[in-house]
Amino acid sequence: MTTLALRPVATGRKGHRRPLGVLIAAAVLALVVLAAALAPLIAPYAPDAIDLSASLAGTSGDHLLGTDSSGQDLLSRVLHGARTSLIAPLLLLAVAAVLGVALGVLSAWHGGWIDALVSRITDVMYAFPGLLFTVLIIAVFGTGTTTSVLALGLAFTPTVARYTRSLALSEVRKPYVDAYRVQGMGGTRICARHLVPNLGRSVLGYLVVLFGEAVMSLATLSYLGFGAQPPSSDWGLMVQEGQSAVVQGALLPALVPGTAIALVVVSVNVAGVWAADRLGSQD
Numbered sequence: 001m002t003t004l005a006l007r008p009v010a011t012g013r014k015g016h017r018r019p020l021g022v023l024i025a026a027a028v029l030a031l032v033v034l035a036a037a038l039a040p041l042i043a044p045y046a047p048d049a050i051d052l053s054a055s056l057a058g059t060s061g062d063h064l065l066g067t068d069s070s071g072q073d074l075l076s077r078v079l080h081g082a083r084t085s086l087i088a089p090l091l092l093l094a095v096a097a098v099l100g101v102a103l104g105v106l107s108a109w110h111g112g113w114i115d116a117l118v119s120r121i122t123d124v125m126y127a128f129p130g131l132l133f134t135v136l137i138i139a140v141f142g143t144g145t146t147t148s149v150l151a152l153g154l155a156f157t158p159t160v161a162r163y164t165r166s167l168a169l170s171e172v173r174k175p176y177v178d179a180y181r182v183q184g185m186g187g188t189r190i191c192a193r194h195l196v197p198n199l200g201r202s203v204l205g206y207l208v209v210l211f212g213e214a215v216m217s218l219a220t221l222s223y224l225g226f227g228a229q230p231p232s233s234d235w236g237l238m239v240q241e242g243q244s245a246v247v248q249g250a251l252l253p254a255l256v257p258g259t260a261i262a263l264v265v266v267s268v269n270v271a272g273v274w275a276a277d278r279l280g281s282q283d
Helices: 020-037 074-111 111-126 130-141 145-171 175-184 188-226 235-247 252-281
Strands: none
Touching: 020 074, 020 252, 074 145, 074 188, 074 235, 074 252, 111 145, 111 252, 130 188, 130 252, 145 188, 175 188, 188 235, 188 252, 235 252
């Protein structure tokens, strides 16, 4: 009995295979990013242009993806909304990365009571469901994209901190750390110039995996009315606004942005897990 060898679709450095699904997911993400960057040039209408005479219009030559209840072109809104829906998760993860990496490295480097204190802080934050913790912060500081990004950044911080701590615990035991200590280099300098950069690829890969969750979390907040506010074209807000049209038999106002969210999240998960594996394997 003979077997057929499957040939990889593409290979990167060191012979890493790139499955077809990963290439498709990466192509989808590249297309979404390009569309977001060129939205002002390629969108057929302004995202806030209202035409009540075209309310809940179906797909046509004038409106390729139809319109919402206000007659706003869904394609234009989705293209412009991609900016907020993609940039906000990046900012969210940047906040979580700065705080989480700092806490994780601090905990692993000093150990003892500092490690115990950081662990208790993260345990307390884990005791609250992420969404509930975020809503509590929004209840104090008000709704809006900025508040949502900062609140979710804090909610994601314990996850990043624990992951960073697990990496740093093994990193601080490596010989080069003792060598720098013998040379008289201070702990802050060792961590900033050597320890954190050595953790960079693994942490970056983990953040890539978290990006899809960040997109969903922000979209959920916008859908619940805590995130982006009208007249924003944020995808989560568009789903919430299009929900009432579903009762009238018009599915596109909710389906179009919902599909965009699902497409980005699935593509990020497929490509992100592969990229994280590659980043984590390169020492």
